[in-house]
Amino acid sequence: MNALYRFFKSVKLAVTLILVIALLSLLSTFIPQSQEPAFYLHRYSAPLARLIVALGFHHFFKSLLFLVPCVLFFVNLGVCAIDRLVGRWRRKARPRYGPDLIHIGLLVLVAGALLSTWGRWEKTFYLGKGDPERLPLGYTLKLLDYRYEQYPDGRPKDWVSTVQVERQGKAVISSYPIEVNRPLRLPPLKVYQASFSRQDTAVLRDPQGELAEIHDGQYFEWREAILFFAGIESGKAVFERWEGRSRTAVYDLSPFQPIGEYIIVQLSSRELTGLKAVQDPGFIPVVAALVLVAAGLALTFLQKRGDQQI
Amino acid sequence: MMPHTLSQVLSAAAFLLLLASGAVQAAFLLRRERRLDPFSHYLLAAAAALLLAITVERSIRIRFAAVTNTFESLVFFAGVTALVLFLYRIIAGRRLLPFVIFGGTVISLALLAIASSPIAPKEVLPPIPALQSYWLVLHVTLSFIGESFFIVGFVSALMYLGSREAEKKERLDRLTYTSIGIGYPVFTAGALIFGAIWAQNAWGNYWSWDPKETWALITWLVYTAFLHARLVRRLRGRVSAILAIAGFAFTVFTFFGVNYLLSGLHSYG
Numbered sequence: 001m002n003a004l005y006r007f008f009k010s011v012k013l014a015v016t017l018i019l020v021i022a023l024l025s026l027l028s029t030f031i032p033q034s035q036e037p038a039f040y041l042h043r044y045s046a047p048l049a050r051l052i053v054a055l056g057f058h059h060f061f062k063s064l065l066f067l068v069p070c071v072l073f074f075v076n077l078g079v080c081a082i083d084r085l086v087g088r089w090r091r092k093a094r095p096r097y098g099p100d101l102i103h104i105g106l107l108v109l110v111a112g113a114l115l116s117t118w119g120r121w122e123k124t125f126y127l128g129k130g131d132p133e134r135l136p137l138g139y140t141l142k143l144l145d146y147r148y149e150q151y152p153d154g155r156p157k158d159w160v161s162t163v164q165v166e167r168q169g170k171a172v173i174s175s176y177p178i179e180v181n182r183p184l185r186l187p188p189l190k191v192y193q194a195s196f197s198r199q200d201t202a203v204l205r206d207p208q209g210e211l212a213e214i215h216d217g218q219y220f221e222w223r224e225a226i227l228f229f230a231g232i233e234s235g236k237a238v239f240e241r242w243e244g245r246s247r248t249a250v251y252d253l254s255p256f257q258p259i260g261e262y263i264i265v266q267l268s269s270r271e272l273t274g275l276k277a278v279q280d281p282g283f284i285p286v287v288a289a290l291v292l293v294a295a296g297l298a299l300t301f302l303q304k305r306g307d308q309q310i
Numbered sequence: 311m312m313p314h315t316l317s318q319v320l321s322a323a324a325f326l327l328l329l330a331s332g333a334v335q336a337a338f339l340l341r342r343e344r345r346l347d348p349f350s351h352y353l354l355a356a357a358a359a360l361l362l363a364i365t366v367e368r369s370i371r372i373r374f375a376a377v378t379n380t381f382e383s384l385v386f387f388a389g390v391t392a393l394v395l396f397l398y399r400i401i402a403g404r405r406l407l408p409f410v411i412f413g414g415t416v417i418s419l420a421l422l423a424i425a426s427s428p429i430a431p432k433e434v435l436p437p438i439p440a441l442q443s444y445w446l447v448l449h450v451t452l453s454f455i456g457e458s459f460f461i462v463g464f465v466s467a468l469m470y471l472g473s474r475e476a477e478k479k480e481r482l483d484r485l486t487y488t489s490i491g492i493g494y495p496v497f498t499a500g501a502l503i504f505g506a507i508w509a510q511n512a513w514g515n516y517w518s519w520d521p522k523e524t525w526a527l528i529t530w531l532v533y534t535a536f537l538h539a540r541l542v543r544r545l546r547g548r549v550s551a552i553l554a555i556a557g558f559a560f561t562v563f564t565f566f567g568v569n570y571l572l573s574g575l576h577s578y579g
Contacts, residue, residue: 011542015535022531029521029568061519113517122514151436158439180439181512192514193439278514286516290503297495304491 008079017073024069028060074110077103098303101296109289116282126197126272127161135277139186140166144175146273148196159193161273178275188279195274200232204262211265222260232267314432320364321385321426327357328392328419335412346408351399354392354415361389361422368434375447378437380569383450384425391418391458398462407478410485413465424566445508452500453526457561459493460533464558467551483547486554487540494533501526525564532557 007013032039035058040049056063081103088095125133127143134140145162158179165173165186178184184191200216214220216231225248230238233252239259241249255264331353338347364385368376376382395414398406424430463486470482505526510516517523536553539545 011538015538015542015545018531018535018538022528022535025524026528029524033519116516153435155435156438157436158442181443183511183514190514192512194513276514280514280516283510283516287507290506294495294499294503297498301491301495 005079008076009083010076011080014073014076014080017069017076021066021069021073024060024065028057028066031057031060033061034059070110074107077106081107096300096303098296098298098300101299102293103296105289105292105296107289108285108292112282112285112289114282115285116280119279119281121279122276124194124274124276126199126274128199128270128272133275135186135189135191136279137186137189138168139172139189141191141275142166143273146271148271159196159273161193161275163191163275188281190278192276192278193273194276197272197274198231198269199272200229200237200267200269202229202232202237202264203266203268204259205265206262212262220260227260232269235267237264237267314434316367317364317381317385317432317434318426320360320367321422324357324360324364324388324392325419325422325426327353327360328388328415328422331357332412332415332419335408335415339408339412346399346406346411351396351411354399354411354418355396357418358389358392358396361385361392365389371434372436374437374442375444375451376434377447377450378441379431379435381425381430381432383454384421384430386451387454387458388418388421388425390455391421391461394455394458394462405481407466407469407481407485409469410462410465410482413468414461417461417465440512443508443511445504445511449500449504449508452496452504454500456493456495456497456500457565459489459496460558460561462489463487463493463554467554467558470551471548471555479547483550486551490533490536490554490557494537497533498530502530522564522568525560525568529557529560529564532560 031052032043037049037053037058040052040058043049044052052058056065060066081100084100084103121136123135127133127141127146129143129146132140132142142164143161144164145160147158147160147162149157149160151157161178162175163173163178163184164171164175165184172186173184176184178191178193180193183193202214204212204214206212214229216229219226219228219242221227224243226242228240228242230240232238236252236254237259239251239253240247241251251259253259253264255267257264331350334347334350334353338345338350365376365382368382372378377386391414395411395418399411466482466485466489470479470486473479473482505523506516509518532553536550536557539550539553
């Protein structure tokens with residue numbers, strides 16, 4: 001037990017672990033992450049690809065190769081933090097709280113990161129004007145307006161989604177413009193402006209005169225084939241004909257032309273905003289940890305200055 | 311598109327001032343008695359003033375802090391480096407070894423040379439939505455301020471490895487330690503803390519293991535190892551100096567290498 005304690009309180013162990021984590025992380029940045037095993041077989045030689053997959057380098061920051069040194073470092077840091085506090089109390093040495101704050105901050109940081117890993121929830125959804133979206137905890141969000149602003153040279157200036165929020169039928173927020181870098185706070189959720197999209201719709205009439213809508217990305221079956229609606233381009237509906245796994249035809253169709261047994265009646269598009277709702281129980285601990293680390297760094301610096309070491 | 315002649319005139323003038331300062335320093339370094347020249351640091355201060363004037367002028371025009379593309383980042387970085395060298399010279403005075411300032415001046419010139427090269431477009435453009443955040447401004451400016459102290463640590467560590475006199479080695483070792491001692495907390499605040507808060511605010515994710523983030527973390531770990539290596543007597547001196555040099559090499563790769571060799575979120579600088 002004593003030997004184990006001595007092993008974990010060693011600064012040499014800390015330096016070694018820091019360098020090991022640094023070196024492995026460095027290697028991981030040269031290997032594309034989160035791909036299928038086949039991707040690596042295609043890209044690298046077979047033995048190297050097998051090694052990457054076996055070691056977990058293809059999802060490095062979730063692999064044991066990364067997590068085991070991190071856990072060792074966490075224990076190392078914890079033992080060092082306790083040892084510093086106890087040792088000082090025994091020796092009645094002059095207090096040096098800076099490094100203690102940094103070490104405790106880092107322990108809280110790791111705890112916060114683990115909370116994020118296990119407790120984080122997120123969902124991306126696309127809304128057009130007037131569309132509602134149900135979120136957890138009884139919140140319902142409705143898009144009132146969506147605006148895409150550009151600079152005169154065409155580069156994006158801003159995406160603004162104005163939303164209304166209700167909770168159990170009562171209005172919580174009557175109007176809030178969500179922008180990039182300006183999320184909506186619905187404790188404990190936050191809603192971010194994440195992306196944008198367009199939804200194309202074709203209204204089709206069947207032989208009986210009934211109307212039906214089809215959106216881009218949807219398809220229907222017709223005579224052993226699949227007719228896939230790819231979207232609207234230059235005012236024309238683009239349909240693809242698929243038989244088995246091969247595309248056998250592409251049709252550019254205007255209103256009142258036929259597709260399958262239907263007649264296209266109307267084409268329309270609307271802009272969609274992509275919003276992302278996030279709930280992250282780890283963020284507050286992480287911010288608290290960062291404040292502790294920053295305070296510890298500042299204190300260490302001031303104390304070293306006081307000692308004339310800097 | 312707004313014209314950018316003023317930026318180019320000012321950066322060319324700053325380049326000449328840095329070059330003149332470096333030439334004066336080199337002339338004094340080549341003389342037999344190693345002493346600091348009396349005025350080259352005022353040339354550094356003038357160059358810093360011109361470079362920071364570029365940042366101010368562009369900021370007023372885009373109505374946002376002008377640190378949002380590679381050119382602006384490099385101009386700011388070179389300016390802060392020149393300013394830090396000037397302050398070192400004023401505060402440490404004659405105790406400072408002339409070669410440290412000279413090495414720093416050469417690096418500042420190199421940064422400015424890259425800024426004026428075609429890889430850094432000079433157009434004055436307001437930032438895209440993801441960059442419109444004051445957390446980003448704190449993130450970028452503090453990272454560079456911390457990194458300019460790492461430049462001083464790098465040059466003195468290099469000199470440490472190259473020098474033989476015990477007294478000189480001790481002064482260089484101390485300078486490496488103190489400059490990184492100042493740069494480290496500033497870099498931590500800028501690169502890691504404000505970077506994480508900005509990412510959370512922009513994307514709802516304070517850390518996403520994007521290559522630039524990973525490399526910034528690795529750089530931070532190397533400097534952390536440097537500071538801890540000093541607690542172990544055996545690791546002082548040579549090993550410390552090598553870690554300080556490695557730390558700077560990682561800083562440079564994080565800034566340039568990641569953008570050109572790896573892909574990720576930080577494609578703008």
